[in-house]
Amino acid sequence: MGVLTLPLKAIYFDQIKSGEKLEEYRLVTPHWEKRLENRSYESIILTSGYPKKGDTSRRIKSPWRGVRRTFIQHEHFGPDPVEVFAIKVNESDVEPLSDAEQVKLFNLLLALKEPVTFRCEYRNWRGEVSDRCLTPQEVWYGSTEWHPEAGLMLKAIDHDKGQVRDFCIADFNLRTLRPAKATQP
CATH class of the missing domain: 2.30.130 (Archaeosine Trna-guanine Transglycosylase; Chain: A, domain 4)
Known part of the structure; x- marks a missing residue:
């Protein structure tokens, strides 16, 4: 071995x-x-x-x-x-959450609190980075036409585009995350 x-x-x-x-x-x-x-x-x-x-x-x-x-x-x-x-490398009494358990936990947290609108840099499927204003609606696990590899996804109101869209959570630059007010496109 x-x-x-x-x-x-x-x-x-x-x-x-x-x-x-x-x-x-x-x-x-x-x-x-x-x-x-x-x-x-x-x-x-x-x-x-x-x-x-x-x-x-x-x-x-x-x-x-x-x-x-x-x-x-x-x-x-x-x-x-x-x-x-x-x-x-070490024992733990707590096992890490599976992707499905993380989705359930995130959605429970969203349901317990008023949605928080935030701004954050996001890299789209073409590799373009832009600052987006979003209000989360749901976290889910899966893929889309634009994100063919399965992963954690965020369904959110995109205030800059005036649409509900799905975002790949791994493509957010979390260091730029900050509260924001919902804006109209």
Whole structure:
């Protein structure tokens, strides 16, 4: 079965060692697809940088707990959401929500509160970025003609276009998210 060894920055190594960090992330690339998809390991070794052979203080060995694909937004990967492999490195009493459970939770939150109109940069299917004024109506999982890969989608009133439209959540630049007043096109 083999052992997967992952060198880490000291900050992430320390977070895993303390139990604070439950998953280690690697961008979805051909390199990591080959090593992680449909693979199982006997154990995983996490290192703080590249320690000398006898330096056990900078190594953690634990059983292989699996991996999943997901989208995250993290300063290490830049401002936009990216698809990553989330490698389970610590135990947790709480399992991550499935896409279907996330949709239910988002819709429950929308139902409990008045819809909040917001402005945010959005990259459309052609790669064009514009600042959009939206009022959310529903979160759903699936694909559209413009977004053929399934993912989390937001149905919202697009005040700039005067229409209800579907937006791929991964294509929002969440760093530009801010409250707004509904406007007429």
